[in-house]
Amino acid sequence: MDKKQLVIIGGGPAGLAAAIYAGRSDLDGMLLEKLSPGGQVLITDRVDNYPGFPEGISGFDLVDKMAAHARKFGIEEKNGEVVSITRQDDSSLKINLAGDEEILTRTIIIATGATHRALGVKGEEELTGRGVSYCATCDGPFFRDQVVAVVGGGDSAVQEAIFLTKFAKKVYVIHRRDELRATKILQKKAMENPLIEFIWDSIVEEIMGSDSVEAVRILNKKSGAKSTLAVQGVFIFVGIQPNTKFLRGFVDMDQGGFIKTDDWMRTSEKGVYAAGDCRLKPLLQIVTAVSDGATAAFAVEHDLS
Numbered sequence: 001m002d003k004k005q006l007v008i009i010g011g012g013p014a015g016l017a018a019a020i021y022a023g024r025s026d027l028d029g030m031l032l033e034k035l036s037p038g039g040q041v042l043i044t045d046r047v048d049n050y051p052g053f054p055e056g057i058s059g060f061d062l063v064d065k066m067a068a069h070a071r072k073f074g075i076e077e078k079n080g081e082v083v084s085i086t087r088q089d090d091s092s093l094k095i096n097l098a099g100d101e102e103i104l105t106r107t108i109i110i111a112t113g114a115t116h117r118a119l120g121v122k123g124e125e126e127l128t129g130r131g132v133s134y135c136a137t138c139d140g141p142f143f144r145d146q147v148v149a150v151v152g153g154g155d156s157a158v159q160e161a162i163f164l165t166k167f168a169k170k171v172y173v174i175h176r177r178d179e180l181r182a183t184k185i186l187q188k189k190a191m192e193n194p195l196i197e198f199i200w201d202s203i204v205e206e207i208m209g210s211d212s213v214e215a216v217r218i219l220n221k222k223s224g225a226k227s228t229l230a231v232q233g234v235f236i237f238v239g240i241q242p243n244t245k246f247l248r249g250f251v252d253m254d255q256g257g258f259i260k261t262d263d264w265m266r267t268s269e270k271g272v273y274a275a276g277d278c279r280l281k282p283l284l285q286i287v288t289a290v291s292d293g294a295t296a297a298f299a300v301e302h303d304l305s
């Protein structure tokens with residue numbers, strides 16, 4: 001079996017940046033992606049904070065450019081889902097793909113990103129795709145002139161609540177605390193939006209509806225009062241889970257499954273690096289993902305030579 005110098009797992013911003021740097025360094029590299037390149041940015045309506053685009057850019061256009069940039073430097077692309085990684089010998093790692101395919105490589109950059117967390121309440125799973133959504137950009141237009149609830153209080157929740165006011169006639173933001181975690185500028189935008197109403201100190205206990213969402217049952221944690229709010233959509237933004245289950249026991253992670261690295265993106269396993277949202281770090285954004293990807297590819301080149 002041919003042995004690659006580098007395999008990058010995941011074609012989001014971190015993986016694509018790593019591919020650009022690896023390609024420019026003439027590494028014999030491969031980019032493995034289970035879907036199509038782009039990652040979470042594919043479902044982001046508008047990116048306003050990526051340097052170089054003062055007017056903002058659509059998420060799709062941004063990652064389309066990144067993928068074209070990676071292809072320009074000759075990265076080999078392969079479609080496939082990694083299910084595990086095993087060590088072969090001191091200088092070889094084996095990547096096992098779904099469907100029993102295997103790839104041998106000297107080094108790996110894990111750039112598998114993250115996925116949004118579920119609330120875990122009654123009705124959520126049954127009504128997902130029938131009013132329950134984790135992506136306002138994808139599903140917002142289905143809720144034109146309807147009433148929706150957003151659950152969460154971080155950047156994603158507030159940003160997506162603002163986005164939903166383009167379609168919905170009313171957006172409730174249900175948050176378990178009495179203040180938001182979102183950045184001040186987003187908070188100000190949301191507070192000033194007449195279509196957004198905040199429901200503080202409250203959690204969603206149940207999502208109700210027979211064929212589609214009809215209401216949410218809310219518990220006010222301070223007063224103990226329960227109420228029912230009629231809504232046709234529920235958008236859930238309550239945290240993020242790294243896509244690292246397949247690596248459990250192979251590299252060091254924190255309790256939440258985020259991979260621990262040093263400043264060079266090296267993990268606890270020789271020849272294995274991690275970049276982007278799957279890595280333990282303070283800020284999960286496109287700009288930090290591409291920075292990680294570039295650093296990881298640089299470290300691979302440095303360590304191989």
Ligand SMILES: Cc1cc2nc3c(=O)[nH]c(=O)nc-3n(C[C@H](O)[C@H](O)[C@H](O)COP(=O)(O)OP(=O)(O)OC[C@H]3O[C@@H](n4cnc5c(N)ncnc54)[C@H](O)[C@@H]3O)c2cc1C
Pocket residue numbers: 009010011012013014015032033034035036037038039040041043044045046047048049050080081082083111112113114135136137156243246275276277278284285286287289
């Ligand atoms: C709704 C929303 C809005 C956002 N808005 C912004 C914003 O405005 N500005 C900003 O900077 N950031 C924003 N972000 C965050 C940003 O999208 C992420 O920080 C960034 O995409 C992380 O890049 P990544 O490459 O680490 O991971 P991801 O983008 O998650 O990409 C990971 C890739 O790995 C693939 N993959 C996963 N597991 C496997 C496997 N086992 N085998 C093969 N492939 C696999 C996935 O299919 C995916 O393509 C937003 C995110 C969301 C969800």
